[in-house]
Amino acid sequence: MSLGDDGYRSGQGSGGDGGGYGGYDADDHHLTRTRLPEGEVDPYAPQRRPVRPSRNLITIVAVVVLLVAAIAFANRGGDKSSHGDDENSAKGGSSATAPSGVKPVEGKNGGIPSGFAHDEQGAQSAAANFAVLMGGDGMFKTDRRHAIVEAIYTPAAAAKLKQPQDDAYSPDFLKRLGLDSSGNPPQGKLFISRTVPVGTKVESYSEDTAKVSVWYSGLIGMAGAGSTDPVRTTWKTWTFTLRWTDGDWKVEDDNQRDGPAPVPQDMPAASAEDITKAVKEYGGFTYAR
Structure with a gap:
């Protein structure tokens, strides 16, 4: 060595x-x-x-x-979520509403969504948006109500519906809500009527017809100092029979029923001022399935 x-000779000696x-x-x-x-x-x-x-x-x-x-690959695969939602639905699980759907709503006619996809998702999107329109405060004004009905109903259904609706939204009915004959609230007060869809369900579907139920929460009442009709919540299910007409989904018939309603949360009600501020600051949505 x-x-x-x-x-070198380690361990020896x-x-x-x-x-x-x-x-x-x-x-x-x-x-x-x-x-x-x-x-x-x-x-x-x-x-x-x-x-x-x-x-x-x-x-x-x-x-x-x-x-x-x-992680990078998983993030890139986010565009497949729609397919995953369909699989979850087939297995009986709940699926979240997609942010845009197969075909997002393309245009609006005077603030009325239109251009829904010719498929189940498009029918669900149409039903959710129709519930929002028909549950909004625009229905309490004659001209706006007529515009909504003509836009979202089939021509035959709209012709039959206008007069019965005008009779329903009579001056006496509006007065009971605190509105004048034109559907306007008193000075310093804000009338609130909103529909907030929670989910949709396809009851039946074919190429040109669909029956879709919309479960929703509603807000209705008068906000402002001295109001005798404070804003309250409702829970209802609105079922629409839709028909593919002139390149879009239109309402052929509809009906509502109460519930299902969850147990109310144990929390104090907001003041009239807070409700008024919230309604003015938070706008609504155009829904896409």
Whole structure:
């Protein structure tokens, strides 16, 4: 073995008291090791191998890289959520409303959504938006009500519905709600009528007809100081029979029933001022299934 080899006769002998190195006396005829001053290199010693990262460190880095790549791939796969929702529905599970659906609502006619997709999702979107329109405060004004009915009902259904609705929204009925004969609230007060869809259900579907139920929560009442008809909530289900007419879904018939209503939350009611502020600050939506 060469000078400086760590394995040179190691473990043999017990080391004397002669001040030798490596367990051998200085008087021994064996080769001895030489300590070099710090900073100097022994030319006869084997070169040290460069420090390499441990296998554990390499493994950890590899795992982190793979994890980052997996997260990126999962985020890119978000456009497949619609297909996943369909599978969940087929298995009996609930699925969230997609933000845009197969075909988003493209246009509006005087604030009335239109251009729904010719499929089940389009029918659900149409029903949800029709519930919002017909549950809104626009129905309490004659001109606006007529515009809504003409836009969302089939021509035959609209012709039959206008007069019965005008009779229903009579001056006496409006007065009981605190409105004048034109559907306007008193000075300083705000009349609130809103429909907030919670979910939709396709009862039946064919190429040109669909029956869709909309479960919704409603707000109705008068907000403002001294109001005798404070804003309250309702829970109802609105079922629409739709027909594909002139390139869009139209209402052929509709009916409502109460519920299902959840247990009311045990919390204090907001003041009239807070309700008025909320209604003015928070707008509604155009719903897409």
